[in-house]
Amino acid sequence: MNQILGSGWRKGLTLALLAAATSAIALTIWGVLGAHSAAPRTGPLSVRAGLEQTPGPMVRGDGLFTGKAGSKHQLGAAVSGAMIGPLSPVAVGSPDGRLVAYNTWQEQRPVDSERSFSKQSIGPGDVLGTPSLRVQDDTGKDSLIERGAYSAAWRQDGAIAFVKGTDPDFRAARSYDGQIVVRAGVRGRDVVWTKDAAHYVVYAWAGSRLLFYRVGLGEKLELLVADAPGSIRSLADGSAIALSPDGTRVAVLGQDATSARVLDVATGGELAWLDVTTATPSVAWLGYSGSWVGDHIVAPASPGLAVLSVGSRSLELEQVLSLDHAQFPVGVQEPRFVDTDGNEIAASADVPPTNGSPAVSFLLVCDRIARSCGHGEPAPAKQWQRLVAVTPATSEGGQ
């Protein structure tokens, strides 16, 4: 019995040692392969349905959805980026996380986008609609910030910048001109920061400086920076890809969307430059309104997404992630890193109307290492399903 037990014990020990050695070898191989596969690689993204939870608060229609369960909070009006598109977030949270400012659009008369204005008896000067900014607090109280206003950005001290229209109403054959105002809190006093009325859109605060656009003829975009009220300078002809986490640098896109630059916000000086059409890997174009975390930037790109690596004096295209254009014909807008490592990316992907089916919008959440994404349920594109943009509690954040 003892012998049997002894023999069995020795056999058991031998087997255990063998198993341990095998495990060690397997772990070594796993570690090597794992480390290799952790490197971000260019290639296609696989997109599957079944996104179980959004990586942050989200707006859609007249709802603000928060928490893991996506509890709905009723908004005072439906969200809409009618006047801003993806130039500025449709909803943006305050630094303390207690308030969400959001853009709305009150249609004053129905407009059929397929037909000309003349066929709808819309004449020059006729009112088409009115943009407004509203705010909801964490108790569910919802109120108007300003009628005839759009594009909000919170400063660290709780001040809010936005565009206030010269005429609150958007009219046919009239440019929607306004001024940039900064309000000291939701109920504070307005200070006008611009000298002349123009077609502006607020982008973001870079510390105490405000970045905003002037939209010109042919929708030419000019990125401006205000150092203080009335102290305005041009930063770039083009648009903003992303603002650095500390707000000192901004990555900008040229008018032709083929070149990216990193600029010092304080001086306007160029720190790095990249032609994305000749880079390796390369893309035909980049889009604006991306995100910057650590030393990585994510931006919309012709194939889908591009991730850039930023140094103090360098800018490189690190990874290109392509989407199936049969599934998402127009790619994505407003991609954002949703983790601190810069590996997870959330973005909006709209599918235009086809054969009488209305346009829909998906929220994608992608792992750029695994090159896989999950998407949520489609929402009507006119409901503006978007993540709420986060204003970091300190100057460390980025957009």
Next chain:
Amino acid sequence: MKVRASIAAAVLAVTLLIPANAFAYVTWLGFTRQSNLASTLTMTWFVPNGSSGGGPGYYASQSWRAGSGVSRDACWIGHGWLPVGTYDLWGHWDNYNGVIAGRVFYLQNKPCWNGTWRTELFVHSEETAAQGQYCPTAGDDPYCWEGPSDYYSNGCIKVSRAGFPSDLRLVHDGWHARSGDHRHGYFTIDDWLTVRDG
């Protein structure tokens, strides 16, 4: 009889000698979206039977390569091509002087499919207010047609300014000649342009 025949022949001769552009035809444009760099702008005009010497009349057209936007997302301000639908013309200038210059046609605003308003849209090219070329650098100059990459735009429809006559000139002169409309500045022409997918 000979006198009548001579008068009739003279009238006929004079009629035939009058250039076609002396007639005002109903004229409109179509933009078929195929790609950002290579879509098609078509001018169509209807020649009624009175102009063609009898019969039901006919449609005539002329097409040019044209571009719009950088992306196919019509909801992307300053980046996507212009939305589908029919547009009124809001004005035309020969010597427009701005970030867009020279011969330009100004289009109405249009919402895309998620409600984003596209504004400040034109049909134009890259030339100076004096309709010339200004190419001071080796790079991409805004008033200089360097090549096919200039078909890209922030959303406007762009035609080539290269060659003689350039496509811009053919569009511009063709519009005045076919439509008989020689107005400049702000004015409205209903249903001037239709944008559709090709």
